[in-house]
Structure formats: C-alpha cells, structure tokens
Amino acid sequence: xxxxxxxxxxxxxxxxxxxxxxxxxxxxxxxxxKRAIGHPMAxxxxxxxxxxxxxxxxxxxxxxxxxxxxxxxxxxQSLIDSKNQxxxxxxxxxxxxxxxxxxxxxxxxxxxxxxxxxxxKAGGARDHLLGAHAVSGFGDSFKTGGRVVKNVxxxxxxxxxxxxxxxxxxxxxxxxxxxxKPESERTLMLSGLDDVTANRAMTSALGSPYDVSGAAHLPNxxxxxxxxxxxxxxxxxxxxxxxxLEGIAASVADRANSLAKTLAPFGSVDxxxxxASAEVWSTIRDVEPFAAGGxxxxxxxxxxxxxxxxxxxxxxxxxxDSGGDVIYDWGGGLIWAALPPKPDALxxxxxxxxxxxxxxxxxxxxxxxxxxxxxxxxxxxxxxxxLSQRVRHSFDPKIILNRGxxxxxxxx
Amino acid sequence: MVIMMPAADQAVLxxxxxxxxxxxxxxxxxxxxxxxxxxxxYESDGLMAYRQPPMVVVLPDTTxxxxxxxxxxxxxxxxxxxxxxxxxxxxxALPLADGVLLxxxxxxxxxxxxxxxxxxxxxxGVTNLAISQAVAHxxxxxxxxxxxxxxxxxxxxxxxxxxxxxCLKYGMTTNNVLGCEIVLMSGEILRIGGKAAENSGYDxxxxxxxxxxxxxxxxxxTVRILQKPxxxxxxxVGFAEVEAAGECVARIIGNGIIPGGMEMMDKPxxxxxxxxxHAGYPLDVxxxxxxxxxxxxxxxxxxxxxxxxxxxxxxxxxxQISTSEAERNLFWAGRKAxxxxxxxISPDYLCMDGTIPRGALPKALxxxxxxxxxxxxxxxxxxxxxxxxxxxxxxxxxxxPGEIERAEAFGADILRACVEFGGVLTGEHGVGxxxxxxxxxxxxxxxxxxxxxxxxxxxxxxLLNPGKVFPTLHRCAELGRMHVHGGxxxxxxxxxx
Numbered sequence: 017x018x019x020x021x022x023x024x025x026x027x028x029x030x031x032x033x034x035x036x037x038x039x040x041x042x043x044x045x046x047x048x049x050k051r052a053i054g055h056p057m058a059x060x061x062x063x064x065x066x067x068x069x070x071x072x073x074x075x076x077x078x079x080x081x082x083x084x085x086x087x088x089x090x091x092x093q094s095l096i097d098s099k100n101q102x103x104x105x106x107x108x109x110x111x112x113x114x115x116x117x118x119x120x121x122x123x124x125x126x127x128x129x130x131x132x133x134x135x136x137k138a139g140g141a142r143d144h145l146l147g148a149h150a151v152s153g154f155g156d157s158f159k160t161g162g163r164v165v166k167n168v169x170x171x172x173x174x175x176x177x178x179x180x181x182x183x184x185x186x187x188x189x190x191x192x193x194x195x196x197k198p199e200s201e202r203t204l205m206l207s208g209l210d211d212v213t214a215n216r217a218m219t220s221a222l223g224s225p226y227d228v229s230g231a232a233h234l235p236n237x238x239x240x241x242x243x244x245x246x247x248x249x250x251x252x253x254x255x256x257x258x259x260x261l262e263g264i265a266a267s268v269a270d271r272a273n274s275l276a277k278t279l280a281p282f283g284s285v286d287x288x289x290x291x292a293s294a295e296v297w298s299t300i301r302d303v304e305p306f307a308a309g310g311x312x313x314x315x316x317x318x319x320x321x322x323x324x325x326x327x328x329x330x331x332x333x334x335x336x337d338s339g340g341d342v343i344y345d346w347g348g349g350l351i352w353a354a355l356p357p358k359p360d361a362l363x364x365x366x367x368x369x370x371x372x373x374x375x376x377x378x379x380x381x382x383x384x385x386x387x388x389x390x391x392x393x394x395x396x397x398x399x400x401x402x403l404s405q406r407v408r409h410s411f412d413p414k415i416i417l418n419r420g421x422x423x424x425x426x427x428x
Numbered sequence: 429m430v431i432m433m434p435a436a437d438q439a440v441l442x443x444x445x446x447x448x449x450x451x452x453x454x455x456x457x458x459x460x461x462x463x464x465x466x467x468x469x470y471e472s473d474g475l476m477a478y479r480q481p482p483m484v485v486v487l488p489d490t491t492x493x494x495x496x497x498x499x500x501x502x503x504x505x506x507x508x509x510x511x512x513x514x515x516x517x518x519x520x521a522l523p524l525a526d527g528v529l530l531x532x533x534x535x536x537x538x539x540x541x542x543x544x545x546x547x548x549x550x551x552x553g554v555t556n557l558a559i560s561q562a563v564a565h566x567x568x569x570x571x572x573x574x575x576x577x578x579x580x581x582x583x584x585x586x587x588x589x590x591x592x593x594x595c596l597k598y599g600m601t602t603n604n605v606l607g608c609e610i611v612l613m614s615g616e617i618l619r620i621g622g623k624a625a626e627n628s629g630y631d632x633x634x635x636x637x638x639x640x641x642x643x644x645x646x647x648x649x650t651v652r653i654l655q656k657p658x659x660x661x662x663x664x665v666g667f668a669e670v671e672a673a674g675e676c677v678a679r680i681i682g683n684g685i686i687p688g689g690m691e692m693m694d695k696p697x698x699x700x701x702x703x704x705x706h707a708g709y710p711l712d713v714x715x716x717x718x719x720x721x722x723x724x725x726x727x728x729x730x731x732x733x734x735x736x737x738x739x740x741x742x743x744x745x746x747x748q749i750s751t752s753e754a755e756r757n758l759f760w761a762g763r764k765a766x767x768x769x770x771x772x773i774s775p776d777y778l779c780m781d782g783t784i785p786r787g788a789l790p791k792a793l794x795x796x797x798x799x800x801x802x803x804x805x806x807x808x809x810x811x812x813x814x815x816x817x818x819x820x821x822x823x824x825x826x827x828x829p830g831e832i833e834r835a836e837a838f839g840a841d842i843l844r845a846c847v848e849f850g851g852v853l854t855g856e857h858g859v860g861x862x863x864x865x866x867x868x869x870x871x872x873x874x875x876x877x878x879x880x881x882x883x884x885x886x887x888x889x890x891l892l893n894p895g896k897v898f899p900t901l902h903r904c905a906e907l908g909r910m911h912v913h914g915g916x917x918x919x920x921x922x923x924x925x
Contacts, residue, residue, distance in 0.1 A: 036910065075785070075787075076682065077678050077681060077682040077786065077787060078785050078786055078787060079681060080785075100684065129631075135625060136625070139599065139603050140625070140626060142631055142634055143599065143602075143603050152878055154878075154910060156874045156877075156878065157874065158872075158874050158875045158877075158878045159871070159872075159875050160875065160878075160879075162783075162850075162851065162852040162870075163785065163850055163851075164783045164784065164785060164815070164816055164850075164851050164852055164855070165783075165815050165816075166591055166595065166600065166783045166812065166815040166816065166817045166855035166856060167783055167852045167854075167855060168588065168589045168591075168600075168638050168854050168855065168856055168857070168858055168859075169852045169853045169854050169859060169863075169867075169870055169871075170859065170867065170870075170871060170875075170876075170879050170897065171635060171638070171639055171879045171882055171883075172589070172602065172634060172635060172637065172638050173635070173878070173879065173882070174634075175602070175631045175633075175634025175635055175637075176630055176631055176634065176635050176882075178631060178634075179626075179630070179631055180630055184630075195686070196683075196684030196685075196686070197684070199684075219544050222546065223543060223544070223546065223655065224655060225567065225655040225656060225657060225658050225724075226724070227657075227723065227724075263723075263727060264727055264730055264731070266726045266727065266730055267723060267724050267726055267727030267730070270724050270725075270726045270727070271724055274724075321624045321625060321626050321628075322624050323542075323545045323547075323622070323623035323624055324544075324545055324546075324623075324625075325542075325544035325545045326545075346625055349624060349625050350625070374622050374623055374624065375624050376624070376627075376628035378628070393628060393629060394628040394629070396628060396629055397618075397619070399616050399617075399618045400618050400619070400620065400629070400632070401629075403612075403618065403632065403885065403886070404629050404630050404632070406884075406885035406886075407630055407632070407635075407882065407885045408630075409885070409908075410878075410881040410882050410884060410885040410908075411878070411881070411882075413908060413910065414910070422629075423629070
C-alpha cells in the first residue's frame, strides 16, 4: 500500500484529486496512533500528514494557536505550557489504552474529538476549534471559521470536522483556542461509595456553585490493576470518588471547604494537593486502568456517553451483568467500560442498556475482527443516519476519505 | 435599499388563496394570518430598515403542525421563512413576498427542568430570560445573555448562535446547547442529541446552531444550565486614550484572567449612555472599560485587586469598584442601555457586529474614526472588548436622502476592515441579509460552495429561508458535481514509504 507523505496543503489537494480520479480511497493519518479506532478501512493508499508539522502562529495574548494538522500534540502542548496555557478540554491520550507509543498529532486530536475530565466545565474539542483549512472529498481546499472566538459568519463547519474521524475532509491547518492554566488545583476524595451513591455525590457537587472541573468515580474493582496514581487507592481496596477544583489558590481552598460540607452526607473527605491531584486526573483522562499493557489489556473497551445522573445505575448494571469493569468521568456522563472478551464485544447488551439510559456507546478498543463485525460507532435512528450520510456526501461524495471507518456506507 | 431578495415566484403568488386554505386545514383558527393589517407586525425583524410583507403568516403550536406545514410547502415548492421573536439584527427573519412566514411564538412551554442532569428542555418560543427565571429558585441560570434577552426566543438564539456580555467566560449558544428536535423542510422530524454531553456521530447540533434558519425548524431544545456564581463585582475604569484601554484588555487576558464580562465604550457612547441613565460614567475619558469578575467571594476580591493593578499600570485615569449589587448594576445600566441611548441622539442608527483579534482594537478604532470622517457620519462604539467583538453604532437620518446608503457603505467598510485585521464579518448578530453580500470578503467561492453543499444535505430544494447568508444561490445538482482533475494516482515527486 502506498504511503503518500504530503509536504504542504497543495500536496494534499493533489493527492485527494488524484485519489478521486482513480477511485482509490485514502486513509488519512498523522502519526497513526488512533488507526485502530473505527471499522477496518477499505482504503488502498495512505495520506500521511506528519510532515505538515509547523506551528504557523502562536499568540498567547489572543489565546489562540494556529498549527498544521500534522504537528505533534506533545510538542504543541509543551509550547503552550511554556506560556502557562493549555487546551482546556484535556484531550484524551489514547496511546496507553491502545498500546501504541506517542500521543499523536493535532489533526488526530481534533478528528477524534476525545475530551477529558474538564469537558464538564470547558467543553470538548469541538468547542476549541476556531477555524480550519481543509481539503474536501471534492478535492477542494476550503476554509471555515476564523481566528477569533466570537464568530457566527457562515455555517460552523468546525463543529462537524471535530470528531469526524477524518471522514469529511483532510485538515491541513487549524486554529485552536488555548486557555490559561489554573494556578492551583485540589481534589476532594470520598471513599467506599457504590456507583449509584457516588453518582449522587458527583451530581450534588456539580450542582453546587463551587465550579467543579472534574468529577470521576473509580469503583472498587476486583480487576483493576494498581496502576500509576491509582495504586494507592487500589491498595486500600476501596472505591474512590474524585472531585477537582482549580483556580487561584485562595479560591480553591475556600471552595474546597465549602464543597467538603456539601459532600458531608457522603462521608469524610480526603484532599489531594496539586501534584498528586494532577497525576490522578491524567490517569483518568487517559483511561490508564484499562491500559493495553495492564491486566485488562485484552478486553474490549467501550466509551459510553449518557445523561450524567443516569451514569451510576447504567455502569453498575453493565459491570455486574457482563462481569466487566467501569470508570466514570464527567460526573457520570462518561463511562469507560472494559468488558470480558467476546467476539461481539457484548455490543447488543451495551447498546440496549445505553439507549435505555438516553446515551450512546462507541467501541474504542477491540480486535480487528470484532471491529469488522460490530458497529463501532453508535447506530443512529433512521432519519438521523440518513441525514448524516447526506452530510458526508456533501463533503465527500465518493467516500474517498477514510472509507468505511465511521459509518458502514458506500459511495454514491 | 441596497440588498436584493430573490425574485418572487408569480406562479406561487397566483395560488395564494389555495395555499392559505391548505394551511388553514393544518393550523386551525387564528393560527393562519393573511390580512395585510394583521401581517404588519411580521414585516420586519430587528433590522428595521428592511420590510417585506410575507405571503401569509402561520403560527403552529405543535411539532406535528410544523411538520405538516413544511411538508405541504415542500411538495408545493413554496418558500418558508422561520421566525422566533423577530429580534434578529441581521434580517434573518425578513419575510419573502412569495413565502410563508412560520412563526414559532406559540411554542412557549418549558417542557422539563432536570436539575440532576443540569439541563432544561424547552420549546423554542420561550424567551432566553424565561429559562433563567424558571431555574433561578434553585440557584441556576442559562449563561448566554444577548442584550435582547427579555424578548429574544431560545429558538432564535440557536438559529443565530447568540452571544452576549458573558460569553467571554461562559461561551456562546453553541457551547450551551445539547440537543434539539428539528423538522426538516421535507417535514421529517428528527431528534439530535439530548441530555448527554455529546451527540453520537457527526456533531449535527453544532452545525444546526448558528445556521440562521436555513437548515431546519427547531421545535424543542435542550440547554445546559449552570449554578450562578456566588458573587459578582465590577470595575469601571476610565482611560485618556483608547490605546491604553485596549492594552489593558490584552494584559488582563494575558495574565490568565478571564473575566465574566469585559466591555468597552468610547467617548460618544459614554456620553449618550450617561445622558440616558445617569450611571455616573466619567465624561472626560476617551474609553471606559467595565470589567466584571464573578465566582467565590475570595476569588473575586483577589482578581479585582489584580485587575486594578493592571489598569493602573496601563495608565487608567479613573477606577471605581462596585461594593454592592446596586452599584454593579448601575455600572452595567449605561452599557446595557447603550443602543437605546444612542437612539436618543440620532433619528436612526445601524449597529455593526464584526470581531477582530483583541490586539487590533486600537487599529480598528483608528480606522473607524477615519471612515467616520470620510462618510461624514457620527459613530459611537461599544465593544465586547474581551473577545474583540465590535459594535460600532453608525448614526444617520433615514429622512435625509442618501444617508442610509452612506451608513451602509460605512458599515461595510468597517466589516471589511475587521476581515483585513484578521477578524470576521459577524461575531454574534449573524449574516442574514445584512452581511450577505459581504461574505466574499471573507470566503472564496469554494468556501461558500462547501457551506451550500451542506445546506443541500438538509434542504435540497433551497426552500428554507432562501436569500439569507449566501450572496449567490446555486442549485444543489450543480454544487454536487465533481470536477475531476488529472486522472492518475501518480505523484512522481512525493516521498513514498
């Protein structure tokens, strides 16, 4: 299979046009760290964006950065970190989960659109993508959005590009919002709660005025290996419910006291300070308890998004009935579920439960064979599925980009 | 005026009686309005320089009726213009002579308040403020706060992706909506998203938000609600030079402080507002910043100190800090009344809405001053300074021949300057008809074609709100055509692996 390493946006256009002309579908990659997510693709050439790696403009005072899609995420993160800024949506690094090295590129981060714990406060990848230059499946270079946050000029195509897994257009350059890093953080921890009670505690914290920026629950699990920052909790053998506060030190301390009082009905509260707190949240963000190299490394992993207050009951039943393990983030609104290996990854069970709770589930880690047979992304209702297909065709009528990855569909 | 709408379809107009009768069969009673006198209130929206009576007004009160009306119009090839409260400042709800005006004003019910999931499920005709009021007893509110929030509907907010003073910190409508029920032009009813943080598949909610009524008619919306910050305090800071005020804004943000709101007014705006509401604004300054910090008391107190120090370092000439809610509200009173205040000193005004990078504020103000001299029209400037969103108010008198044309040309030049400085044509008011013909200043034909292809995915016949947003209408078949270039997969000079 050909790998075509493009050097500039013009190359991208050329490659896509040639691919259209010869009906040779392209797989679009940056560093290829998320290639194992989605259905196996029906592509016969690879468009490699990793050489489009320049930072075009970083303007800390404007809170924006413009970078080419192939720029390494780690490099960009350390650049903005040098100005004490960050991507506020805390992009999930899937490398541990998938057992690959490197955290990928900016293009991959946007295409996957996976946001971490702070999504409940700061929004997702889609909320931080301000503008893009991309090449559609028509082979046309187009731009959308701009370089300012407040912009309603024309349709907001950025929203579609985020989380589209490279199936609508090949991004060449993007402008992202960056935000100041909080001066300090503190995590309040409740111990020993069952999932439903923990869900109630998180709901109570998120319904308080204390500006909680992370709300996660790690159930007491027989399976979870003692990894990283969670080793201490596992040793205690007790479930941990974690609530993060961020901001200026005086404010964090003040809110921590208030929140501890709010949480009093759920038990006594332990505090994790800055470094320890940060470590715990990166473990949750990157789903490290289900790491490919860990005890559950061979188990399929589902990413379930649901109304937050229904998460506890949903996850608890799912874990019980499947014999699997779950981690809750977003106050219960995001459940990572590792289920015992079955050829169908227990898709029917997962989807039936998740739909009943008003959510949806994507199979983020599974064998290639499973990903061939099971809907990786949540099947949509007829009308919405048809509309999504028309949207796809409006960008890529010949399904030349990442064919087969997201929706099982064929060319027009 | 200057902007032309698509020519009316005489064949449709000649069938008007039959169309009215068919609509009456769908929406009974007073829900169909066809007399010229009763249609008068629907002739224009907030962009009042433009007026056009619709062919007929329909006010359905159920999703099923909306669906049937759209299906009928779809089958009959009749254009439809959706309308919420009619407060659009860009003409997004301007009727068409041969179109049905579909008003959502009867969708006035909040369907569900769910504090545990921190969402409100509401019908689109509910006002923005009513949502906040409905959840205020539990300490919650809906964050986006366009200045028309008493009147504007949440459906219109979604259509326009409305902003407001507080969107600097809390985001615009698009960052605060989770799901909707939408009726496509074909009459098909779809549910997108819900109470979960994200919808599955493509982010259709994201594309519907801000689509200015061109993609579908929204009949239900799920919005996020937040806990009200514990306290809010404001600083009112005067500067002898606009540049210093601009520098102050940049430094506050540069220091990692994101205020709840950060507004700027120039001298003419300050004077007009002070004469109107007597808020105690300093009259000897060239620029006034109102900066609001919100959050826990200790945090607000600390940030007030930091902002005050930054302002002093930038050469502020006056600085007042609110010590009570009454005082904070007084600081805001002038800013919130800026538009009507300017309305008192001029028979008419045009409100512009470009966004620029914050750093370009002084440059943009200088340009606006030059243009004011060139067009011989006064201008008062109010800005959402924190996010670079400018609202120059161009003062004119419609009774003076040629003045509105001059005012529009002045406004267009301001928006061109915004694009030139790295910004955009509209920050929160929408393109509508007002900025439609300026779209090529920002987008190439290819860019616009891609947007219109998306429109085709929702409305292949182009019947929903045509003539808005896009300067040129294309047929979907034409847009969908592939122009294949080359013909071989051969890249002789590309590295291969």
